[in-house]
Amino acid sequence: MTAIPFPSPPADTAAVTALRSEFRGFLAEQLKDRTPRQRSDNWYGFDRGFSRAMGQAGYLGMTWPKQYGGHERSAFERYVVVEESLAAGAPVGAHWIADRQSGPSIIKYGTQAQKDLLLPQIAAGQAAFCIGMSEPDSGSDLAATRTRAIRDGDNYRITGTKLWTSFAHEADWVILFCRTGSGGPAERQAGTSQFLVDLKNTPGLTIRPIIDLAGQHHFNEMHFEDAIVPADMLLGAEGQGWEQVMSELAFERSGPERFLSSIELLKQLIAVLAARDSDFAQITLGRVTARLAVLRRLSRSVTAMLHDKADAGLQAAIVKDVGALFEQALPDIARELVDAEPDPRAAAAYAGVLGNIVLNAPSWSLRGGTREILRGIIARGLGVR
Template sequence: MSTTPYQRLSLHGHRLAGAGGLRAEVRAFVAEEIAAGRWSPRCDNWLIGWDPAFSERLAARGWAGMTIPAEYGGQEAGALARFVVTEELLAAGAPVAAHWIADRQTAPQLLGFGTEGQKRRFLPEIAAGRTYFALGMSEPDSGSDLASVRTRAERTDGGWRVTGRKIWTSGAHRAHYLTALVRTTLRDEATGRHDGLSQLILDLADPGIEVRPIRLLNGEAHFAEVVIEDVFVPDAMVLGEIGQGWRQINAELAYERSGPERVLSTAPLLLAHLDEIAARGGTADPVGLGLALARLSALRGLTASVAVELTGGHAPDVAAALAKDLGTRFEGDVVDVVRRSSPAGRPEDANSAETERLLRQAVLQQPGFTLRGGTTEILRGVVTRGMGLR
């Protein structure tokens, strides 16, 4: 089997060089999918590529729920094996959005903090690629300052009454459940701004929840506003401990911020452009392109090292914040590198057309890269505090 430019990039130093067999399996599967016309590669497809049938096909091969223990329907393969599979899927621009958040983030959160009942209810369905979760973190007027959330949960018989709003909630208009960060103690009653927060699992089919898709300039809707009006959440759907939401959410963010999706959103564009250069010979910006490939290699090493830490049961929040900051800025820079590297008057062939198609997609998605998952300013604050510099 021939290799793509991505597979030819060195993996030395990542402790992943021995994963060639698994990589080959994923590459063969991807090639079969594309040849059958089931989907076309897209930039940022881990966010915009919502394809439930594809998620179930992945799950049937054991490539969803890879970190979930076998007793809950998972593969128990570990974070490194999952890293290899997701890296290959992202590089191929595969439509993984439907199961992505549940597999990446909700499953580890349930394993770390969920009740036995919650694990038995949700984890097998996540591993099967059939149940989708959204993350209820950001709120209007709160930005990336999660400690300022105002969605309120008040105690009632057998559970909690929740009222509030969440915004920029990825995939909420298509997901089944929302893990929401809520305030169970008023801030003036708590001892600190990070106290009094809890996590609840909300059923998005509840009639008290209105999900409003947010249309982008291109007419697509990948984010939503979630309006919650006096929704009852039973005690059985409290995730973790009441009042421990801040500690739990910080453990969760290590999974959200550190994965290869924070580096590879524009990888399909970069790789298509490399194929274009190989076909015609030469580039208008060899230095810029060379630096981009060097950065990609280094960032793959960084994200792989975080996967190693997660495998060891650690929550490397500082390394995760650093990976997200450096990775998302790189993703945006790829767009500019490809623009500079593509000379005017190039031949109109299939390789050039593919680069142009992916470039248009990447330009539309580029503004969100450094915002989602924590802004650059927030991330640098996390790194600075973690290094004892502030």
């Protein structure tokens, strides 16, 4: 039998329930002036003030050791903070990547000095990170990366171009994936390494904006021209970049951000439909809610696996594939129920949220691994690739 285990997530403990209630209060106060349209930016909202408030209140680095500014709480307590943030449409962009994957990578692979320098800043909501993986000729085929770091005394000299780097223009650090070996045909995945690069203080690094389909500036091109990075900013071992990146992806692909991107539209849809007595609306919302509840359970199940140090790469790919289908389907489901002309700059909440979601939804099955890549990973997990 082909088993793809999704173990039952544990029932909420008293601590989890208390935290949820406390954190909902925190969000209600912090976000009281945030409009539905702003909330619909979901994790693309970037607000350093909010991230600092999260850090001060102890909601970042929740599972990390206290010696690094963490709070030694459970993975499920962290999950509560993450899902409640997204469901409320909080502007989490200034701490999102760092809290989700950069910090955990530094804890796993970093030197003592790197941990001492960076983890307390992340936990305080003061260090924003971005992900330096994609390149002009290396998108889904990450192992084709060409950016190269060459050792030069106490430094590495880095040359190459990274593309689609969300928030490179705002963030403080990037974890850069690049080639340190010869990069011959026999050495695609081997011979790669990761570096912690200071975005504000690296000579030879230039960052250029790329405006997306929605007219917004999240993407950037990062150009490294003989950029100098201190050798002690190598993350993990030289040549182990591929393994490190792969272990990051299970964290990146299984979270609630993979199915909650259009939650604000769902809430606004309910606000409109609550005034109607429509059988079709009831039935449709029932089916949507069932999909959402089951995705949430699958995602919490992967959290349980990661908590137990199990390999959850296959399960995470399933959550992201099914999750993106769900969040991308919502605009069309809404359009079957309510007539509105989408306009992200509209005064009306519903049309504004719909406009923002319609324009952004196409990216949800691209970022973090395309639908096609995910299905390839799942097929490999099934033993047919």
